[in-house]
Amino acid sequence: MTEPAPSEKKTDADEEPQPTLLEQMGGVSGLIYSSVPVIVFVLANAFFGLTAAIWTSVGSAVAITVLRLVRKEPLQPAISGFFGVAIAAFIAYRTGSAKGFFLFGIYASLVYCGIFVLSVLVRWPIAGVVWNVLNGTGQAWRKDKPSRYGYDIATLALALVFAARFVVQRWLYQEDYTGWLAFAKIAMGYPLYALGLLVVVWAVRRSDKRLKALAETEPKPETDAEIEARLREKYAQTPEA
Template sequence: MTERAGESKGEDRPAPTLMEQMGGVSGLVYSSLPVIVFVLANSVFGLKAGIWSALGSAVAITVLRLVRKEPLQPAISGFFGVAVAAFIAYRTGSAKGFFLFGIWASLVYCGVFVLSILVRWPLAGVVWNLLNGTGTAWRSDRPSRYGYDLATLALAAVFGARFVVQRWLYEADYTGWLAFAKIAMGYPLYGLALLVVVWAVRRSDKRIKELEAAREAAEADTEAALRVKYGQYDNSTD
């Protein structure tokens, strides 16, 4: 009785929203804070202060996640990104160097997404089905694969747009606008691409379920027909 009650509670639990899947408001704040801190500290106290302030904010975010028992992987990845960006800014002696790693990383991500489409293993489908353990049945269904192609293309467009816009701002020495573009073209733009991913996932899951149901029905009909056939044959023999 208790198990059924627990199951019903699990079934009634609402599915996480798109914002929750992306880390919620806290995820948006965590990713934006080191950038904002760097720009403000750099404009007031200089480059070195900006670098150390950004690193300090990244460490503080990691400690806060640890205290609140939140997943540490995003914080560690974020700290690594800030550390690399700070190192490049230090080596180049320019505040805009803080954004150089992210600019070229966007180009690499865009290329990887496009390449995955060309080799017919769209990353949106590969990653989603790998994480959920649903196998590769979606690749055998052409509409499902095309849906994941579109989702992967949307993600590629996000990273491509990031590279083009932020590279132009970098060349024009617009450090403040670089920070704004990095934040504005981060979670908000990524959220739009995820809407396409969610559409592709739901469309594919629905089709795969329908195909599996049709296959099971066909197998059941075949089995029933064989039973009738051989049952009649045995009766006629008797």
């Protein structure tokens, strides 16, 4: 049997399917898991009071972490979710109010919005920085203005997501609409974040297409063998004295 040419051989990276946008966010299970502690907190608070709500929400976060561990699913979303619930529960305990459970998330959204906007102002848009660092594609995108502008738009889209969360949930907090706060936290969580990520995907594809086109138009550097062959040809054409 003849061996396939090197160009015909498929690497593991070629055969391995790329994760979808939903899979990168933890899949359907990630959407469900992130909602469970919030729903548990609101229901427990309505029927059994604040103390029960605090402990049951933390308990549900622990249970989700253990479940992910047993099922050998990615632990990072569960661990970050657990700490988020623990901090929210602590604030609710300290304030003595059920709506305090949502206070951390509200002001975290404001901080994130500020950071994203600031990154655009200093010409290091977070969407571009994070994507290219994770994929090891270097800083070529920053030298191409259209690519950078695309990542600026994507970063501002994410900033808008966080700004919307802050404005809506802050208003619900001030009006003491705890139940609606829970609904807003879930509805404006992954679903709204997914819309922002769609803009990031657009920016990535736009930048990759531009950088690929620019790379194809640039002259390729000569290899050692090509330099040696050119010099040999030059000396061969030089008449002897």
